[in-house]
Amino acid sequence: MNGLSTRFLILLLIGLWFSSVALAEISLGDQTFSLRGFGTLGGPYNFDGQAGFIRNNSQPEGARGDGVGWDIDSRLGLQLDWKPREDFSGALQLVSRYRYDGSFTPDVTLAFLKYAFDPDLEMRVGRIGIDFNFQADSRDAGYTYLWVRPPVEYFGQSFMSHGDGFDLTATHELGEGILQGKLYAGQASETVPTAAGNEYELDGSALVGGYLQYQRLNWQFRIGYRVFQLENETPADPLLTLVQDTGVPDAIAFAQKARIAGKRFNLFDIGVAYDQGPLQSQLFIKRFSSESITFPDYISGFWSVGYRIGSWTPYLVYSRIKSEQDSYATGLPDIPPFDALNARVIQALSPYQFDQQTFSLGVRHDFARNADFKLQLDFIRNDRLPSALWTDSDPDWDGRATVLSATLDFVF
């Protein structure tokens, strides 16, 4: 993989310098405008050189044992907040990170106006972060969570980070706690790389969802549901057309089941977080169901626990994803001239069947009030290859990998 680009490294160092000279804490004060930022410098070293380790499937190339994968975790974000009134505000956020085209071209990740009809009822319109998964809308800001990166099995295959639309958030006091509900609707606008090395445009794909969460003292419970409908056809579509054009009824049915344009995909998640003084723990599970066999149904989850001792917080994470298995029978006999086509279809579709688990242990050191250092060791076992959670895996890879990561996170 290419090294971290020089321009991006300079930007990161400027951000780091800002963080050291900025106030020791982020504060809004009374300013109408405020400029803040976040960043991470660091990355994984993959002891196994037979597959590329990626943080999520928006990254086209992974770290494969030829040095530290600086691209994987390093990022820099800048955010301008505008708050002319208590009930009206806006935000613009740019994030530079390793993206689908291999560059660090900044993306606009937030650009919204927020209006509070009442302190308990707010609406945002514009480009908003999608918290399809628990706190996924802040996954680029490493300083905001315990780990080096969000667990790959839970967050790694979620390719939508933001959407253009609106959300409506209502809060209500219930007992000693706060019940919060959110509804959102919008369109995706991102591009992601595919396992086959192509790019897939999410533009125009519709998403609708919502969640309910209840926070009471140290506990937080959450349940969420969302559905999205993809607009564009899979890059494997020409292959599916070949299958369909054979005229074999089973092959025609297979091609229709494998297409993704216009198909709906559902995600249901449930979880609980406990945060009591130095102890913090989270357990989240989600179920993905799909109308297309290209992205088979799966269940994924993670459990994390950390305990702060002074400024050090050692932690453990276990995360897992498992898809329902599918043989991808095209309906065509596996004999010439169809066998080659069958093999190509299987090659194109099988990376989206997952069976992977990771056990991680690490430590976060809050050495300053606006910066931390993290060290994390991941033991990964992948029982289903090839996998879209890796890049360019060798055919003889056993699916086992050990990854050591070190990052420096800061906010300013």
Added chain:
Amino acid sequence: MRRSKPGQCLPRGTGGGSPVWAWIRLVGLLGWLFSAGLPAETCDLVVIVNPQSGVEQLTKAEVINIFLGRQKKLPSGKAALAVDLNSANAEKQQFYAQLVSKELAEINSYWARLIFSGQGSPPRQAEATDEVLDIVENNIGAIGYVKSAQVNPRVKVVYTLGH
């Protein structure tokens, strides 16, 4: 390791139940028993509101919900204007240690998550206690915290930390 400086309160509850902190607490208790220092009440932090806010008292959960941005209204229905102290003030560390057993770095991380997901902004940061008192005295929905000895008749105490 944190030590109590002259005239400064040692935050209670910091460090949760770890053995190290248990020893620190024991040493602190012995120090208090054999010292002729200020009475503990002087160091107590109290949560204050404007007397016109319609709030008589708050529970710990309500104070947590307001200062962590989960609840944006006072129980009386007024829009809450939470006033924090900036980190130069020792009271801030004591406040979050006693309220949620958290270090300031953790509170900073908590707010960073809400800020960078565009979901919220932290309480207004006052330079010093005098500014907290001034804001609370002049805003019906304002809520802040000060040492109990600094309370004046123009604000109302609705919660005492550590009790």
